[in-house]
Every structure is written in C-alpha cells, then in structure tokens.
Amino acid sequence: MTRVLSWCLLAVCAVIAAGGYYQVLESPIFWCGRTEAFPATTILALISGGQTALYLASAASPNWARPYRISQLMVLPFVAIGLFQIFYPYPGTVLFFTVLTAIPLTLVPRRQWMQPHLPAICGLFVVSTLGFLAAFGEIPFTLHGVVAPRWLLDLAAIAAAGVSVPVIGSMRRELPAAGRIPDIARFIPLALLLFAVLRGKLPDIAYDSLTYKTTLPYQLAEWRTGDTAIPDVFMLGTNLQEMLNGLLVAITRDYLPPFISTISFVLLLLITPLAFPVERRGTAAGRAVVAFAAVSAFVLSEAGTAQGTSYQEPLLLLFLVASLIRCPMWPAFLAVAIGVKISAAFIAPVVVAYHVFGYRRFFISPGRLAIAALAGALVLVPQFGRNVIFSGRIFGMDEALATHTDPPGPNQILAAGENRYDTAVRGGIVNNARDSACNIWLLAALCSTGYKGVDTDGFHVFPASRAPLLALCFAAFVLVGGVPRPAGVISVLLFVAGYAGFLAFLSQGRYFLPLSFCFPVLLLLNPERAEAVVRSLGPSWPGRLVAVGLGCWFLGSDLLPGTFTNVSWICRRPPLAAATLADLRHPETPLQHFLVSYVDRYKATCPPPGLPPVILAEHDVLNSPYLGTQRIFHVFSQVMIQRFFAADRTRQDRAGQAIIAVVSRSPGYASSTLGTAEKDYTPCFHDDTLQVMCSNLLAPVTQRCATSLYPP
Numbered sequence: 001m002t003r004v005l006s007w008c009l010l011a012v013c014a015v016i017a018a019g020g021y022y023q024v025l026e027s028p029i030f031w032c033g034r035t036e037a038f039p040a041t042t043i044l045a046l047i048s049g050g051q052t053a054l055y056l057a058s059a060a061s062p063n064w065a066r067p068y069r070i071s072q073l074m075v076l077p078f079v080a081i082g083l084f085q086i087f088y089p090y091p092g093t094v095l096f097f098t099v100l101t102a103i104p105l106t107l108v109p110r111r112q113w114m115q116p117h118l119p120a121i122c123g124l125f126v127v128s129t130l131g132f133l134a135a136f137g138e139i140p141f142t143l144h145g146v147v148a149p150r151w152l153l154d155l156a157a158i159a160a161a162g163v164s165v166p167v168i169g170s171m172r173r174e175l176p177a178a179g180r181i182p183d184i185a186r187f188i189p190l191a192l193l194l195f196a197v198l199r200g201k202l203p204d205i206a207y208d209s210l211t212y213k214t215t216l217p218y219q220l221a222e223w224r225t226g227d228t229a230i231p232d233v234f235m236l237g238t239n240l241q242e243m244l245n246g247l248l249v250a251i252t253r254d255y256l257p258p259f260i261s262t263i264s265f266v267l268l269l270l271i272t273p274l275a276f277p278v279e280r281r282g283t284a285a286g287r288a289v290v291a292f293a294a295v296s297a298f299v300l301s302e303a304g305t306a307q308g309t310s311y312q313e314p315l316l317l318l319f320l321v322a323s324l325i326r327c328p329m330w331p332a333f334l335a336v337a338i339g340v341k342i343s344a345a346f347i348a349p350v351v352v353a354y355h356v357f358g359y360r361r362f363f364i365s366p367g368r369l370a371i372a373a374l375a376g377a378l379v380l381v382p383q384f385g386r387n388v389i390f391s392g393r394i395f396g397m398d399e400a401l402a403t404h405t406d407p408p409g410p411n412q413i414l415a416a417g418e419n420r421y422d423t424a425v426r427g428g429i430v431n432n433a434r435d436s437a438c439n440i441w442l443l444a445a446l447c448s449t450g451y452k453g454v455d456t457d458g459f460h461v462f463p464a465s466r467a468p469l470l471a472l473c474f475a476a477f478v479l480v481g482g483v484p485r486p487a488g489v490i491s492v493l494l495f496v497a498g499y500a501g502f503l504a505f506l507s508q509g510r511y512f513l514p515l516s517f518c519f520p521v522l523l524l525l526n527p528e529r530a531e532a533v534v535r536s537l538g539p540s541w542p543g544r545l546v547a548v549g550l551g552c553w554f555l556g557s558d559l560l561p562g563t564f565t566n567v568s569w570i571c572r573r574p575p576l577a578a579a580t581l582a583d584l585r586h587p588e589t590p591l592q593h594f595l596v597s598y599v600d601r602y603k604a605t606c607p608p609p610g611l612p613p614v615i616l617a618e619h620d621v622l623n624s625p626y627l628g629t630q631r632i633f634h635v636f637s638q639v640m641i642q643r644f645f646a647a648d649r650t651r652q653d654r655a656g657q658a659i660i661a662v663v664s665r666s667p668g669y670a671s672s673t674l675g676t677a678e679k680d681y682t683p684c685f686h687d688d689t690l691q692v693m694c695s696n697l698l699a700p701v702t703q704r705c706a707t708s709l710y711p712p
Contacts, residue, residue, distance in 0.1 A: 002482055002532055005477060005480065005481045006477075006481070006532060006536035009473055009474065009481075009533060010533065012473050013470050013473055013474075014550065014553060014554075016470060016473070017466055017470075017553055017554045017556075017557035018557070019466060019557070020301070020556070020560055020561045021556070021557060021560065024560045024564050029463070029565060030561075030564050032571035033563075033564030033565065033571065034564070036571035036572050037564065037571050037572060040574055040575055041564065044191065044194060044195065044198075044575070045556070045559065045560060045563070047075075048192050048194075048195075048559060049555075049556055049559075051068070051071050051072075051075070051190070051191045051192075052189050052295055052551070052552050052555055053549075053551075053552050054068040054071055055068055055188060055189050055291060055295065056288055056291050056292060056547075056548050056551050056552070057548055058185060059278050059287040059288050059290070059291035060284040060285070060287055060288040060291075060544070061284060068185050069183070069184055069185040071189075072184045072187070072189070072190055075189075075190040075191050075194065076184070076190055078194060078575070079190050079197055082198065082200075082201065082575075083262075083266070085201060086197070086200050086259075086262060086579045086581070087259075089579075090252075090254040090255065090259075091254065092252035092253045092255065093248070093252045093254055093255045093256075093259065095252070096248070096251060096252045096255075097126065097263070100126045100129055100161065101122045101125075101126060103125060103161060103164075103165070104118070104121050104125045104168060105118070105122070107165075107168075111169075111172075113172050113175065114168075115180060115181065116180060116181060116182055116183070117171075117175050117178060117182070117274075118182050119182050119187075119270050120186075120271055120272075120273050120274050121168050122270065123266075123267050123269075123270025123271045124167070124168055124171070124270075124271050124274060124322070124325065124327075125165075125167070125168050126267055127267050127271060127319070127322050127333070128160075128163070128167045128168070128322075128329065128333075129157075129160045129161050129164045130160075130244060131160075131319065131322075131332060131333060131336040131379075132159070132160035132163045132164065132332070132375075133156055133157055133160040133247055133248075134240045134241075134243055134244040134336065134379070135160075135332075135336070135375070135378045135379045136156035136159055136378075137153060137156040137157075137243060137244070137247040138240060138243045138339075138379075138382050138383070139382055140152060140224075140226075141220060141225065141226035141238070141243050141246070142383070142386045143226075143227075144227055144710070145227055145708070146225060146227065147224055147225045147609045147610055148224045148225065148609070149609075150250070153224070153247055153250050153251060154251065156247065157247075157251055167327060167328075167329045170327045170328050170329070171274070171325075174274075174326045174327060175274075176277045176279040176280050177279065178279065186273045186278070187269060187270070187273060188269060188291075188294050188295050189295070190269070192295070192298055192559070193265055193266065193269050194575070195304070195307060195562075195563045196261065196262055196265035196266075196307045196308070196314075197262065198575060198577075199261075199262075199308035199563075200258070200259075200261060200262035200307065200308045200579075201578070201579040201580065201581070202308055202570045202579075202581075203570065203580055203581060203582035204257075204308060204309045204310055204584075205582070206309045206311060207623075208310075208311065209257075209258070209309055209311075209584070210584065210623050210624065210625070211234070211623060211634060212234035212634075213241075213242060213257065213310035213312075214245075214256075214626075215584055215625065215626040215631065216234060216235070216238060216242050216246070217243075217245035217246035217249050217257045218246075218249060218585055219246075219612060219626065219630055219631075220238075220242070220243065220246030220247075220249075220250075221246045221247070221249035221250035222608050222612075222628070223609050223610060223611070223612045223629070223630075224250065224608065224609035225609065225610070226238060226243075226386075227611055227708065228612075228614070228630060228708070229611055229613065229614050229630070229658035229659070229706050229707070229708045229709055229710075230614055230616075230632070230641055230644060230655075230658050230709050231413070231640045231644050232614075232630065232632050232637050232640075233634070233636040233637045233640050234634065234636075234637065235630070236386065236387065237387060238386070239312065239341065239383070240336060240339035240340045240379070240383065241260060241310075241312045241340050242257075244260070244315075245257040245260055256581060256582075256583055257310045258309055258310050258581070258582075260310065260314065260315055261306060261307055261308050261309055261310070261311070261315075262307075262308065264314035264315045264317070264318040265303075265307070265314055267318055268298060268314070268317065268318045269298070271318075271321060272294050272297070272298065272321065273294075274325045275294070275297075275322065275325050276290050276291070276293055276294035276297070276324070276520075276524070277290065278290045278291050278294070281527065283531065285531040285534040285535050286527055286531050288534055288547065288551075289523055289527055289530040289531055289534060290523075290524070290527070292523070292551050292554075292555075293519075293520035293521075293523040293524055294520070295555050296467065296519060296520045296523075296554070296555060296558070297317070297321055297520045299555055299559040299562060300317060300465045300467060300517065300558055301463055301464060301465040301466075301516070301558045301561045301562040301565075302317075302464055302465055302509065302510045302511075302512055302513035302516060303316075303317045303513060303562065304558070304559065304561070304565070305463075305510060305562055306510065307562075307563070311510070312340050312341050313341075313513050316340045316341050316513060316514075317513060317517065319333050319334070319336045319337035319340060320334075320337045320347075320513075320514065320517050321517075322336075323351050324351065324354065324521070326355065326358070326359045326362075328365075328368045328372060329372065329375060330351075330355060330359075330372070331372040331373070331375065331376045332376055332378075332379060334348055334351055334352075335375070335376035335377075335379040335380050336379050337514075338379075338380060339380060339383050341511075341513075341514075343511050343513075343514050344514045346498040346499075346501050346502045346514055346515065347495070347498050347515060347517060347518050347521070349494040349497075349498065350491060350494045350495050350498065350518055350521055350522070350525075351521065353487070353491050353494055353525065354491075354521055354524060354525055357487040357525065388401060388405065399414045399415055402414035402415060411647045411648055412643075412647055413640065413644045413646075413647045414643070415643070463509055463561045463565065464509040464510070464512035465513070465516035465519075465558050465562075466554075466557050466558060467516035467517070467518070467519035467520075467558065468499065468512060468515040468516055468519070470519050470554070471495060471515070471516075471518050471519040471522055472496075472499070474522055474523070474526075474529075474530070475492040475495055475496065475522060477529060477533075478491075478492050478526050478529050479492060481529060481532065482529075482532075484529075485528075487526070488526045491521075491522060491525040491526065492522070495518050495522060498514075498515070498518070499515055499518075502514075502515055534547055537550075584625040584626055585625060585626050586625055587627065588624070588625060589624070590687060591663070591685065591687060591690055592624050592627060594684075594685045594692065595615060595627045595628075595661060595663075595685075595692070596627050598660075598684070598694065598700075599613075599615075599628040599629050599660070600628060601700035602629075602660060602698060603628070604700060605700060605703040605705075606703075606704075606705035610705065611705070611707070611708060612629040612630040612706070613629050613630070613658065613659070613660035613695075613698055613705075613706035614630045614631075614632055614706070615627060615629060615630065615631045615632070615659075615660060615661045615662075615663065616632050616633075616659045616661070616662050616673065617631070617632065617633035617662070617663035617664070618633065618663065618664045618665050618666060618669045619633060619634065619635045620633060620634070620635075621633060621663055621664070621665050622663055641673075642673075644709075645675070651709045652674070652677055653675070653676050653677055654677070654707075655673075655675075655677035655680070655709070656674075656680030656681065656696065656698065657695075657697055657698070657704075657706065657707045657709070658706050658707060658708065658709050659674075659695060660695050660698045661684070661694050661695065662674065662681065662692070662693040663691070663692050664690065664691055664693075665690055665691075670691075670693050678693075680695055680697050681693040681694060681695055681696065682694055682696055
C-alpha cells in the first residue's frame with residue numbers, strides 16, 4: 001500500500017512541478033528570459049541540473065563523490081571571478097567581510113574540530129554577526145528623537161562579532177564526523193550560485209528599490225536616525241534588512257544595499273551543510289532525502305526572483321535556513337527572519353517543532369532557553385514597538401490594530417483595518433487560496449493575478465514556488481501512508497494551520513517564501529516517510545536513475561521560474577560581462593540635481609547626523625535616487641500625512657519647519673497639502689512638468705534646522 005501511495009505522490013508532484021516549466025515556456029512574464037537571456041542562461045540551467053544530479057547521487061553513494069568534487073572545482077573559478085567583479089571596487093565592504101570571515105580562522109589552531117567544517121563555520125559566524133548587528137543597531141533607529149553616534153554603530157558591530165564567537169563554539173557537539181580538511185563535495189552545487197552572481201553584476205532597477213528598499217538605508221546611514229519629521233509609511237515599516245543595510249553603509253562607507261542579495265546566497269551555500277547534515281543519515285535513501293531538501297531550500301522561486309535586488313527574500317531565506325542549525329541561538333535566527341519579513345511567523349511553529357523533536361537537550365537547559373529568549377526579544381521588541389504599537393500594523397500593509405493603538409479621538413491618524421494594498425478586503429481564505437494557486441502553479445493561465453487595487457507594480461505577478469503544493473501533498477502522504485509518528489502528525493497540523501493563517505491575509509507570489517520553505521522542513525521532520533518514497537523506486541540502477549531524474553525535475557521547476565523571471569530586470573546576463581552596479585546616491589535629472597544642491601546648502605548649516613528635513617512630492621513624481629534627505633512621494637504616505645494633518649491642524653500650520661521642499665505636477669497639490677503654511681514657501685525651480693516650492697523657514701540663509709511635527 002505504501003509503495004502505491006508513494007508512486008501516486010510522485011506522479012502528482014511531477015504534474016505540479018510541470019507548472020514551473022509551463023510558466024517559463026508560455027507566460028509573457030518570462031518573454032525576455034526566453035529571448036534576450038537565451039541561450040547562456042539555458043546552458044547554465046542545464047549545467048546546474050547536471051551538477052544537481054551528481055550531488056544527489058554522491059549523497060546516496062560515495063562512488064559519485066569524486067565526479068561531483070571535480071565538477072565543483074571546475075565551477076569554482078567562475079564563481080570567484082564573478083564575485084571579484086562585483087566587490088573589488090568596494091574596498092570598505094571587502095575589508096569588513098574579510099575581517100568577519102577571518103575571525104574563526106584565528107581560532108582554528110585551538111579548535112581542531114573546526115578544521116573539516118571551516119567554510120561552514122566561517123559562514124555561520126558571518127550570518128550570526130549580521131543578525132546581531134541588525135539586532136543591536138536597530139535599537140537607536142527605533143527610538144523617537146535619538147540620533148546614533150558613529151561610535152555606537154561601530155560598537156554594535158564589535159558586540160555582534162563578540163556574541164557570534166560563542167555561537168560557533170557551541171557547534172562542537174552538533175557537527176557530524178568528517179575528514180581532516182574541508183571537502184567541497186559537502187556543499188550544494190556551485191553552479192546554482194552562479195545565477196545569483198550573474199544577476200548581482202547588473203543594476204538593481206526594481207520598483208521598490210528606488211522607492212525605499214535601497215534609498216532608505218542611505219538615509220539611515222547619513223542622518224543616523226530612524227526618526228521622521230512627518231509620517232512616512234516606509235520609515236514606520238522599516239524592517240531589519242533595511243536597518244542592516246543602513247548600518248553596513250555607515251560602517252563600510254561604500255557598501256551598496258543590493259549587495260545583500262548576493263551576500264545572502266553565498267552565505268546560504270556555506271551554511272547549508274550545517275542546516276542539512278547529509279552525513280547524519282545512515283542510509284543511502286536518507287542521505288538523498290536530506291540532500292534534496294537542501295537544494296530545495298536554495299532554489300525557491302521567491303528568492304530567485306529577488307536575485308541582485310534589495311528585496312528581502314534572499315536574506316529572509318538565509319535566516320530561515322540558519323534557524324534550522326542545531327545551536328543554542330537558533331531562536332535568535334528565527335526572530336531575525338521574522339524581523340526581516342513578519343510572514344515568517346506563520347511557519348515559526350514548524351521550525352520550533354523541528355527542534356523539539358530533534359534537539360531536545362536545548363529545551364531542558366534553562367540557561368540556553370533564557371539566553372535564546374533574550375536574544376529573540378532583542379530582535380523583535382524594537383520592531384514590535386515601531387510597527388505595531390505606533391502604527392497599528394501587523395504586516396506593514398494594514399492597520400488592523402488601529403482601534404487599540406490609536407483609538408478614536410481628536411488626534412487619530414490611523415484607519416482601523418485599512419489595507420494599504422487593495423481598495424477592498426481580499427475575500428478571505430477561499431479567495432486567496434484561488435489566487436495563490438494561480439501564483440504557484442500556472443499563473444495567468446488559471447486566472448488573473450493582477451491587483452484590483454491601487455498598486456499595479458512590483459512582484460505580485462511573479463510566480464511563487466511550487467513547494468507549498470508539494471508540501472501539502474507530502475503532508476497528506478505522511479498522514480495516510482501508514483501509521484504516522486507524533487512528530488509527523490504535529491508537524492503536518494502546524495503547517496496546515498500556518499498555511500490557512502497565511503491565506504487569511506496574503507496571496508502574493510513572493511510572500512509565499514516561508515510556506516515554500518516548509519517543504520524541506522517537513523522532509524527533515526518526516527525523513528522515514530520521504531525515504532519510503534525513494535525506496536519505492538527500487539534499489540536497481542534504473543530506479544536510482546529515475547529517483548535522481550525526478551529530484552532534478554522537482555528542483556528545476558523552482559530554479560527556472562526563479563531565474564528566468566525578468567520583470568524589473570535587465571534580461572541580458574552574459575556570464576563574462578563586467579559588473580555594472582548602481583549606487584543610488586547620484587542625481588540624474590536637472591530637478592534631482594537642484595534638490596541635491598539645495599539640500600547640500602542646508603547641510604552646510606545643519607549637517608548630519610540629526611533629524612532629516614523632508615522633500616514631499618506628489619505621488620510617483622520623485623521615484624529617484626537618494627537625494628540627500630528624507631524623500632516622501634508614495635500614495636501610502638500621502639494618505640497617512642493627510643490624516644496626520646487632519647488630526648491636528650497646527651501640524652499643517654508648522655509644515656514649513658519640517659518640509660524643506662514640495663514637488664508637484666498638479667497645480668493644486670501644494671496648496672491642498674500645505675494649507676495655511678503655503679505662505680512660508682516660495683517657488684524655487686520648475687521644468688516642463690514639475691514645480692518645486694522651497695520653505696522660507698528652512699532656507700540655507702536662515703540657518704534654522706528642521707523640527708519634528710510629532711508631539712514631544
């Protein structure tokens with residue numbers, strides 16, 4: 001009976017995986033992936049598939065380890081050259097990460113157990129340091145009226161590295177037995193990393209990168225505060241990645257926020273052997289299952305679509321994988337993942353269950369529990385205060401808690417339950433399940449995936465991984481394919497509950513990453529069931545060949561959509577092309593040059609750090625590089641500012657003390673926004689379409705600095 005169910009499971013999953021190939025071949029989303037990026041990307045995909053087959057075979061049988069090791073050595077120079085092209089013009093960034101990587105090396109003479117695992121240990125040290133740097137560094141950025149001195153940011157980096165030393169020290173009992181030197185064959189295929197390296201060599205031109213994901217870190221780094229003079233929805237919703245990028249810009253001076261994607265993929269490849277220890281499984285089928293789970297996590301479509309951008313998915317995936325490593329700080333890594341994107345909270349119970357059933361000594365140690373709880377609170381409490389207590393938001397897109405955090409009254413600025421992305425409530429679990437099926441499987445072939453609300457840009461039409469549907473099929477097999485273990489029942493129930501909770505709020509493609517990540521986690525939680533599926537193919541070489549082929553088929557259905565999606569991308573990605581990166585601190589148009597020069601004159605008398613004055617612009621007329629100070633132009637913030645002024649008209653009267661310039665296309669925008677404060681403004685620039693009004697109160701000649709319109 002189990003054998004029949006196994007074959008049924010494989011057949012259904014193979015059909016689901018076919019949706020990924022169908023998307024790439026038929027959907028207009030992938031048109032330039034099929035044309036301009038062809039044939040180089042296609043050839044690389046075939047190389048990746050071949051390397052993946054060797055990796056799965058070598059995990060199951062030592063006879064394939066040598067060919068796989070040779071293939072890794074052949075790909076390594078191309079990865080190294082690509083990384084060199086990306087990072088060599090940025091010596092501050094290179095020095096910072098070189099120092100972090102070198103710290104574990106200084107411990108090796110006294111830590112012989114680290115030698116065979118050195119690359120993974122170095123990767124874990126850097127991951128831990130980045131996580132705690134974000135945790136320590138976010139505190140001043142989340143406090144009202146606080147400006148962080150430079151020495152405090154450097155101290156946060158030193159403290160983060162100091163905390164990470166015992167983190168790697170705690171790994172001694174958890175590392176599997178290995179040889180005397182690091183073995184490149186223990187790592188997942190390097191060819192998979194080439195996609196991220198090639199995409200990292202191109203400019204980040206995604207819509208949200210210009211809006212806030214890239215430009216906000218520059219603002220945080222220069223003014224060294226998360227405080228704002230008037231409400232800005234993106235500043236209120238600043239997550240750990242944006243703060244981390246701001247800290248790295250401030251510390252290294254030449255770091256670019258899009259680097260976070262490539263760095264995340266490199267670190268992800270390094271720490272994967274710690275999160276997915278293939279050697280711990282005693283059978284060939286067991287080792288193949290763990291190896292398959294490792295690659296499944298690496299190639300998830302949601303992270304693949306964000307390669308080379310400042311979007312959060314690669315860093316989110318990195319810390320989700322780190323949260324699977326059995327070390328005392330795994331709860332802190334999980335907390336960092338939730339801080340990067342709160343949707344990770346839906347699968348947090350599944351990760352906890354993984355450790356409950358496999359890392360029980362952690363839970364019987366009061367000291368470890370106390371330290372882990374403190375580390376998790378260090379990460380999440382500032383985020384909670386900034387995003388929930390102040391703004392009433394749970395996901396950064398609605399104000400569901402507004403009636404509790406901003407109750408009705410004369411000073412109310414929030415709208416209870418308002419959803420910022422849609423003009424109407426989405427329709428609950430059933431509607432979102434339908435929309436998610438479109439994203440996951442056949443995209444526009446099943447139904448329209450475009451928003452019906454105000455937002456028509458971004459990644460909402462991008463495909464999601466097929467992994468959530470594969471996980472649902474596997475979960476059903478766990479329950480009916482024989483007598484399930486308690487771990488199997490509990491993990492399935494937690495996953496289904498998280499899936500339903502997720503669908504109550506979200507249906508977008510890239511937001512599905514946490515649920516997609518549940519697929520490899522469920523494989524780790526139920527290895528016996530997964531091994532039974534592999535053994536059902538038979539022990540003969542034809543059966544093993546089919547097993548490896550099916551594994552590559554499933555993985556390719558994520559790899560191809562993740563790397564061939566080209567909305568907001570530059571399609572041509574020749575492997576030998578030079579790196580062409582965009583530092584979004586350089587103005588491009590005459591209007592932008594004027595605003596930068598005007599702000600520079602303001603800075604001559606009110607230099608950073610401090611409270612940044614605001615450039616307020618009509619919706620979408622200033623989607624530009626960073627202009628030297630806070631820039632507000634998105635409709636979400638416009639609505640919040642209107643409510644902010646309506647709650648207390650004296651705030652609008654004092655607008656000239658906070659808003660240094662107003663940029664408009666429509667004739668009535670400045671008057672309707674400024675109200676009586678318009679008398680404090682003078683026209684100072686105009687071109688064929690846009691006009692700028694400059695504040696007389698903050699004019700450089702007045703030597704007055706911006707003040708907050710928030711109550712003290």
